[in-house]
Amino acid sequence: MFTDCDNVLPAMPEKDYRALLTEREREILTGQADVNDSYRYRVISRVRKKIDQLESDMEILQEHHDDLYDDIQTVVCDSG
DSSP, rough: OOOGGGGOOOOOOOGGGSSSSSSHHHHHTTTTTOOOOHHHHHHHHHHHHHHHHHHHHHHHHHHOOHHHHHHHHHHHHHOO
16 A cells, blocks of 8 residues: 555655766766776666667657657757
């Protein structure tokens, strides 16, 4: 049995939310972090998987939250 308290997200500072990349992934992909090639390739693979998952997330947004879908589509399509 669930109560209203079960639906509360844990408190997280606004600055800790992220879009696609973690701060560490940003450091690695921009070359600011000194990591070996093997680790860099693992990070690239992880980001590719996130991109693959983005398609499913966009389908959910399109079906259930048109305004959010429009927002992300604008960001993705206009950033190129």
